[in-house]
Amino acid sequence: MAENLKTIIIGLGNPILCDDSVGPKAARLIRERLNNDVSPERGCVSVSEVYAGGIRLLDKISGYDRAIIIDSIVTGEAPGTVYRLTPESLPQTRNCGSSHDMTFPMALSMGKMLGMSLPSDIQIWAIEAKDVNSFGEELSGEVEGALPNVINDVLTTIKRLSV
């Protein structure tokens, strides 16, 4: 059995901006599921809700072997569409790019330049949003509908990679 990897799961987004809150909501649901889970990998998984891209996100993931990030995205595809991305293929998730910081890929490059201890494995789940311009705590139906699969996927990924 492989050594368990220290993992952080981050739900990224604004908790009061409709579909942009999908990341933090996913993180909360994953935390609940993990709290009922007594498997050995539970001990080395942390879950966090973050609303900041750039350097703050870099600080959050430093010191972990693996980071899983869940964020909203706006590409024009059907709301609720789920994308699996890596930092290399990161096109435009909403909070990994910041207009007042640096983008996540740039922060990662800088972290590497500075010799920070960063995860070798970074995976991103991005969920196509319908409305990210209205204040509200509810998700649209399409985005809500995508959540169970994303959560199951993330949990399966942790288990698969932990054994």
Added chain:
Amino acid sequence: MKRISIDPITRLEGHGKIEIFLNDDGDVVNTYFQVPELRGFEQFCVGRLAEEMPVITNRICGVCPEAHHLASVKALDELFGVTPPDAAKKIRELLYMAFYVTDHTTHFYALGGPDFIVGPDAPPAERNILGVVNKVGLDIAKQVIGCRARNHHVLEMIGGRGIHLPAGVPGGWSKSISEQERAEIEGIAKENIDFALFSLKAFDDIVLKNSAYLDLITSDIYVHNTYYMGLVDSQNRVNFYDGMVRIVDPEGKELIKYHPRDYTSVIAEHVEEWSYLKYPYIKSVGWKGFVDGMDSGIYAASPLSRLNVSDSMPTPKAQEHYERMYETLGSKKINGRYQPIHHRLVTHWARLIELLYAAEHMLELATDPEITSPKVRVIPERIVGKGVGCVEAPRGTLTHHYESDDKGVLTMVNMIVGTTNNYAPMTLSIKRAAEKLITKGKIVEQGLLNKIEMAFRLYDPCLSCATHSLPGQMPLIVNIRNNDGEVVRSFTR
């Protein structure tokens, strides 16, 4: 320009979109900078308890939660008719100085500075913090990261949590500062002063000693003779946390000094048929279109504006640099105060002087005997039902206005956020860049996007809640339209 009537349905919408309108001769007539407006904030808040606002408003965006948090608790002080103890005011201000240090540092090194440090003509892929590191050395990245980390630590220590701080309450602050914490903050403030001086020296060496950059700063490309707005203390010195709002005219004469709660009698909003944005202007001067000058009510609220409205800086080292900036740019003193600087690119320099002031003031507060007082809260005992709170956000004057019923349930919420103040001046700067590069229908494509980006970047607009970012920057779309409103060219980055 031929007059065309436009149905409101055709109002432009867009995410980081700039629309440039040409006349029949192919010259620029108007430009509009479009950012998505977040909707429904008032409805989201009305019906909630007023005391929830400091932890709701600090979630509006991830860039300046501290500014919203403080404007909100100040509005609640008024709404509940309570005056916080001095120690609580000082703790709020101490937290705010640490925030200013991180925010101004980030803007200079990651956003605004690369235009100068890497060079305005460098390819966009290099005009970022990594380009800065390549040019200046890895040590600068360590300094920037270190500065942010130690000040975020202070924000968590005083504010109680990382990004969505909960510590501010009507009538004061939730927790006092221990002697051990105070001593640590004092050490951090000293490091911040060194870092601010280091940054000013870097600006000096890289920008001011380079004639090409100095020419760029002092060129007429982004010069707008507008009014300026900013909070000042009782001696008309810069203040980020409290005071009266002062507006000076383009020659530097005070037009008005008013209490933030009177904002509706001073400021009005102009609506354009082409844009969803509302453009604030000074009521008594009036809206004359996107033009500058004494007769146009357009004003700016930015680091440069705050220095322009003040008679001096409250701390000694910042004062030295403040004088040096005005002297270097040939500003004359009239009635004991410098005439305003209208060159918008100087805003980057002003931001560094503010960084130094924030660091020095942080040290003053950290060594204030009252800062560790346990008296940090007065419990409110009544409901006045109306409150206006105002602070200087890094991006301009931020006003929160709440009204409630006699149980403290919100019935009205209004906010003027820092960036909003600068919509009209940003439009002026973008228009100026466009006019330089588009004449008689000829478009100088090389540098168009960059000059336009530099025009709005210096205002440090807070669009983070509204960007659908591509790696590297906000995606920028520039549409050039003819007199009939048809798009004739489109650029994207």
